[in-house]
Amino acid sequence: MKKILEVKNITKIYKMYKNNIDRLKEIFLNKPYHKEFISNNSISFDLYEGETLGIIGVNGAGKSTILKIIAGVTNPTSGEVIRHGRVTALLELGTGFNDELSGYENIFLNGTLIGMTPKECEEKAKEIIAFSELGDYIQESIKTYSSGMKMRLAFSIAIYSEPQILIVDEALSVGDAHFAAKCTAALRAKKEQNMSIIYVSHDLNSLKLLCDRVILLNHGTMVEEGSPEAVINTYNFLISKLNDKEETITIKEAQNSSFGTFDVEIMEVTIKGEKSKSNIISSGEKIIVDVKIVSQKDLPNMTVGIAIRDRFGQDIFGTNTFHHKKTIDFHKDSSYICSFHMPLNIGVGKYSITAALHSQDTHLSNCSHWLDYACDFEVAGVEGEAFVGLCRLEPTIDFRQIHTKI
Known part of the structure; x- marks a missing residue:
């Protein structure tokens, strides 16, 4: 399989200061006044063409940091990321939008920021609007949008920007069930077209459904990498230990x-x-x-x-x-x-x-x-009446005439 992304020994260390005065002291006195927080510690993995890779971990595990480094938003302290294709990231909701512009204008702004040409934005605008289901709201200012509407527009732009690698960080947790299901179907369709996806979510069922492989992070380190079932079981074990003070x-x-x-x-x-x-x-x-x-x-x-x-x-x-x-x-x-x-x-x-x-x-x-x-x-x-689907709900059916045409 063709590698589309290589993450090699990524470490990200943040300097934590008590206040801004300590920052100045460190600059002028050439003496450390900070504590180090290791958000990512020597993380390495590859992503292959057409693969969906899930990343899970409890809050503070370092998931968002590694995604920002892969997307190029943040630089690592050490290590390197080798990208063999265009990366589009759905990270913090509203990133790349201007609240004063309309949804339509933001298609061009956000699209340009993630690597689309103005011509591509124009060619894809109708499909983006149709997929987002925003209708006439597309001409309204973004500041009037709910978080769910912003997510609809952001996801629609991302999916139609035709990236080789799409990063989705909890984006589908915002909004209604109908659009979340639509997004999931779109991701599966793009995966079949060889788009690679990095997917972060606390919805374990969606991870099992979408992902070929899952990585578990804990305290900034890679704990396990493997099949969704095996890694999610380890994740459940880690969660159970959160309240296990006596270990x-x-x-x-x-x-x-x-x-x-x-x-x-x-x-x-x-x-x-x-x-x-x-x-x-x-x-x-x-x-x-x-x-x-x-x-x-x-x-x-x-x-x-x-x-x-x-x-x-x-x-x-x-x-x-x-x-x-x-x-x-x-x-x-x-x-x-x-x-x-x-x-x-x-x-x-x-x-x-x-x-x-x-x-x-x-x-x-x-x-x-x-x-x-x-x-x-x-x-x-x-047993009994046949049905289609997963759940047998056993309805009673009532049929009656309510109007006679004269």
């Missing part, structure tokens, strides 16, 4: 799909249909998901949860005992089974189940055990 949470046997304190441990997860008696189940059939648990100590007010994911790793459904207001107390040297009974109202396909033991409503609180890919199952065939 008791570990990864079991170096597998990022299983981590926790293991004070209470999931031993096995099974799923079977009430009719099929197996993990090959019909849509609409009632199922039982059994979570077998062993406790090493007394733990009151705990939560047992499950999540169903499709073959792309997308979260389809999740629930837990906390949301159902069911009190769970574990006792030392005891075994338990927590059973979830429900109709399996999802579409035909292959799925997996993730299970977790923690307190409160999420695994961020006292994560005893997180077990990804605890088991898998297949939905084959449909």
Whole structure:
């Protein structure tokens, strides 16, 4: 595969001053009055033609800094970025816009700033306006736009500037679901045309859907690089450790799909249909998901949860005992089974189940055990009326005549 971008040992160090006087002291007295903050530390990776690369990490991990360096907005302290094509970046919302100009005028301003010629801007203007769905608002001043409208225009200009590399930093989190879905479809179409994409988002499902590979940053360093599923599991582990002041949470046997304190441990997860008696189940059939648990100590007010994911790793459904207001107390040297009974109202396909033991409503609180890919199952065939899609909503249909033509 052809390399479109090379990031080589990028380090970015910011000088942090208490005040402006310390800056002056450092200049005239030739003595350091600052502390160093390492935002990026020796980060290296390549991006290939037609590839979508995701970058994730908790706040302060260094994601925005590395994107600005790749886009050429910020210079690195050391290292180099080799670009083999035009880079367009959607970073901070509104960057490259003049609030006093109209949306139409900003197409030319922003387009020129990201490398388009005036002729290209003119040729693409109609398509940009149509994609943005701004209609007559395109002639209004940008300062009258909502954040969602600005995002529409910025994304539309970026996607039609025909870059070899497009950087998208949380842009799709602004605005409505309809336009976010439209943007996602556009990114997938451009990817098929060999455009390379660097995508940063806290929406883990969109990362799984769009990305071929994901990089995890933590405290400015590259922690892991690999498939979206594997890297996102490590990210979940890091999140669970944010509230782990005693540092008791570990990864079991170096597998990022299983981590926790293991004070209470999931031993096995099974799923079977009430009719099929197996993990090959019909849509609409009632199922039982059994979570077998062993406790090493007394733990009151705990939560047992499950999540169903499709073959792309997308979260389809999740629930837990906390949301159902069911009190769970574990006792030392005891075994338990927590059973979830429900109709399996999802579409035909292959799925997996993730299970977790923690307190409160999420695994961020006292994560005893997180077990990804605890088991898998297949939905084959449909009980009752056929349907298309992922969810079986079981509507009732009413049809009546409301007017007779005279």
